Structures are given as structure tokens and as C-alpha cells.
Amino acid sequence: xxxxxxxxxxxxxxxxxxxxxxxxxxxxxxxxxxxxxxxxxxxxxxxxxxxxxxxxxxxxxxxxxxxxxxxxxxxxxxxxxxxxxxxxxxxxxxxxxxxxxxxxxxxxxxxxxxxxxxxxxxxxxxxxxxxxxxxxxxxxxxxxxxxxxxxxxxxx
Numbered sequence: 001x002x003x004x005x006x007x008x009x010x011x012x013x014x015x016x017x018x019x020x021x022x023x024x025x026x027x028x029x030x031x032x033x034x035x036x037x038x039x040x041x042x043x044x045x046x047x048x049x050x051x052x053x054x055x056x057x058x059x060x061x062x063x064x065x066x067x068x069x070x071x072x073x074x075x076x077x078x079x080x081x082x083x084x085x086x087x088x089x090x091x092x093x094x095x096x097x098x099x100x101x102x103x104x105x106x107x108x109x110x111x112x113x114x115x116x117x118x119x120x121x122x123x124x125x126x127x128x129x130x131x132x133x134x135x136x137x138x139x140x141x142x143x144x145x146x147x148x149x150x151x152x153x154x155x156x
Contacts, residue, residue, distance in 0.1 A: 009044060017042050017049055018056045026113050029106065096120060 009017075020038045021031070028034040032046070039049040100120045107113045126139045133141045 009042070013042060014052050015056075017044070018052050021049065021053055022056075026101070026105075026107055026110065029102075 017038055020041075021034045024038075025031050025034040028037065032050075035049050035053065036046045039046040042049075096117075100116055101107075101113070104116060107116075124138075126137050128137055129135045130138060130141070136144075
């Protein structure tokens with residue numbers, strides 16, 4: 001065995017399959033379910049399509065980094081100390097998926113998902129009470145913070 005593999009799927013087919021999973025993944029109970037469905041439609045294994053997806057995500061990240069560099073924009077990812085930004089984003093994404101996408105699905109359309117997302121973001125920022133900040137919503141805490149900065153300092 002030479003270790004060389006032939007690719008019986010054209011670049012166009014691979015690209016379209018990846019795009020189908022990315023664009024229609026929300027219509028399935030999980031990403032893997034979308035992968036299995038699309039793979040069956042194009043005649044490849046789910047494992048193969050999943051590998052194409054992973055490669056597309058890596059390539060997308062590289063293109064994103066290159067575009068930032070072209071625009072002379074410093075990325076907030078990939079430098080020392082920024083793992084906290086990524087961890088926070090991953091935490092919020094996981095919370096959102098658990099509370100909205102998986103709990104309230106299956107979804108009839110993208111528009112329904114978008115509306116549910118807007119409702120959740122509004123609740124998360126304006127109505128969710130947080131004990132560590134005095135049982136008030138985050139938006140209220142932020143408004144209080146900036147209002148306090150605008151008030152003149154009191155003499156001792």
C-alpha cells in the first residue's frame with residue numbers, strides 16, 4: 001500500500017457538501033445528524049464529510065487571520081492572555097445551545113431560530129438576574145457603572 005489516496009469527489013462537491021451542513025445544520029438535532037444526512041445524499045461516508053468540515057473550519061480560520069492582517073487589525077485570539085476571551089465565548093455558546101437550540105428545537109426555519117436567538121439575548125442582557133451583582137440584570141449593572149463614573153467625586 002502506497003498510502004496515497006484518490007479523491008473521487010470534486011472540489012465543487014466537497015465545498016457544496018460542507019456548505020450544506022453549515023447552512024442547514026440548525027435544522028437537525030445535532031451537527032452529526034446533519035453530517036450523516038448530507039453524506040448520504042452525496043454518497044460519501046459521514047466520517048469523510050466530517051473531515052472535510054474540519055478542514056474547512058481550519059482553512060476558514062487561516063483566511064480570517066490573513067484578512068485581519070491585510071486590514072492591519074490585531075486579532076484578540078492567539079496571543080497570550082486571550083484564552084479567557086475564547087473560554088468566555090465558548091461558555092456563552094454552550095449555554096445558548098443548551099438553553100435555546102437543543103431545548104426548544106426542532107426548528108421550522110432559520111427565521112424562527114433567529115427570532116428565538118434575539119429573545120434569548122434580550123433576556124440574557126436585560127431580564128436575567130445575577131446574584132453576584134445584586135440580583136439585577138447585566139444591562140442595569142452596566143448602566144449603574146457608567147452613571148457612577150459621570151458623577152463628581154465626593155469630598156471626604
